[in-house]
Structures are given as C-alpha cells and as structure tokens.
Amino acid sequence: MKFGVVVFPGSNCDFDTVHALREVIGRPTEILWHKDHDLRGADCVVLPGGFSYGDYLRSGAIARFSPLMQEVREFAEKGGLVLGICNGFQVLLELGLLPGAMLRNKGLKFLCRFVTVRVENAGTRFTNAGRKGQVLRMPIAHFDGNYYADPAVLEDIERNGRIVFRYCDPDGRLTDEANVNGSLHAIAGLTNARGNVMGMMPHPERASEAILGSTDGRIVFESLLRAIAS
C-alpha cells in the first residue's frame, strides 16, 4: 500500500505527514506537487494541514483549483481513499467532495492545543482500528474550524453515520466547553456518502509518536492500512 501527500504552496504539515506515514506507519509515500497531474499510484491521497495559498479568499478556496485536485476529484469519484487533515478538510469542503463549510472559530481565536474527540463511527475505513465511543487525544491548529452545514445536510450525515469524530471532554462527554470552535453538532470529522473521503480538523500525524505527547492519531493511518488490505 502506498500513500501520496499533496503539497500546495503554504502547506506546512506536509512533511510531518510524510514522516508519520513513512517512518511511523512504515509505508512508501509519494510527495505529490499540486501542479502535477499524476497521483503516482497512491492507494490513499492525503491533503495535509497548513495554509494553502495563504488562506487567501477563504481557507482552501484557491487550492481546489490546483491541477492535481482534478485528479484527486476523479480518484475520489472512482472510490479512491482521500483523507483531508485540517486545511486538507477545508479544501475538500471547497471542492465539494464533502458537504458544508468552515466558519471562523466561535471565540475568534486561532486555536493551537490538544483536544479530545470521540469516535462516533468505528465502521469507516478511517476508524476501523478504533472502537465506537473511544476518546482520542490529538492537537488542533486552526482559525476556521467551526463546521457549518444547513439543517438538511446535518440530518443526512447524522442519520447515515457519516460523522466520524466529535469534540468531547476527556471523559467522552459532549459539552459546549469541549466544542472548542463552535462546530455544529460538535463535528470534528466526517465522511462522504460513499465513505471513501474523510475530512478531520485534528492532526493525527502530530499525535503518532509518544514523543509528541500522543499516539492516538495512528488509529486513522492503521485503519487505512486495514481498509486497503481487505
């Protein structure tokens, strides 16, 4: 199994992600330049965190027009696995591969801190190595992570188990305080209807080694390995 990590101008978690995939998970990982037209045989494409195009216009709004994103769209439409982390999640929303949009955090502050999220659905290809209700500790680092979607979309994603992670307190309880950015339904991660595309605001790559303070993020990458193997 091979990963591909897309690099946009302004990506800044690209090499952290490559490190986690190559050195921690131990899988070959291609670095994919946003101007290329080739996914180089990747079984899973990761859009990393950062500030693609300086967050100009809206977070993720310009990156969606990158040449490689047309390949990523086709790959996703054929069922290929796509993971968007933080800015990568914002790009997937702008691209329309996931529903909804991100608003500025409720407290108007850039939030850079560890949070806890609860696994809402352990049946996805991104969480099958975890268990429902499991609390994962991972860092967030974003200004625009306040998830918004209209009521019909929220009802659809709730009903179909597409909410993968919700912000929670360390005991797994959903509280206003734990929902640090004000996301509707405390959504921290969700999939598309087909289940092959996921966006998440927390950074699993920054929580993949003990020296970083948590290894909980490995569950996401290990789930992908299982999904590909089966």
Added chain:
Amino acid sequence: MRVRILVSLKASVLDPQGQAVRNALHTLGYKAVEDVRQGKVFEVDLAGLSRDEAARLVPEIAHKVLANPIIETYAWEILEE
C-alpha cells in the same frame, strides 16, 4: 468596466466577527448600533463586455469563486462603464 462585488455571510449564519465589532462599538457608547455584519469587497475590472454580458459573468464568478454559496451571499454593482 469596473464592478464591485460585496460578499457577506448569509443572514442565517452566525457572524462572530460582526458581533465583536458591534460589541466594540457598544463599548464606545454607540448605542444606536443594532447589528453589524462583516463582509468582503472585490473590485473587478472587466474588458470588452456589454452590461448584459457583465450581468451574466459577474454572478457566475461570484457564485463559483468569490463567495461560498453554502455560507455566503453576494451583491454587485457597476462602478464605471
């Protein structure tokens, strides 16, 4: 032709930045300020288009790029012919 496009959050979407500005104005004593909505302004120069052509093009680029229709709405006007 120069057009001005104003993009702002939909009325149904909470605007925490607008609220912060309103609160600051209240703190300064401007009690008449009831509500503030924050947005973005784009001034775009268009070459060789008639008014009718501009009336087709501007909504298209506003919808496709300048605004995110899930959370934002837009208005536009011609500044100079």
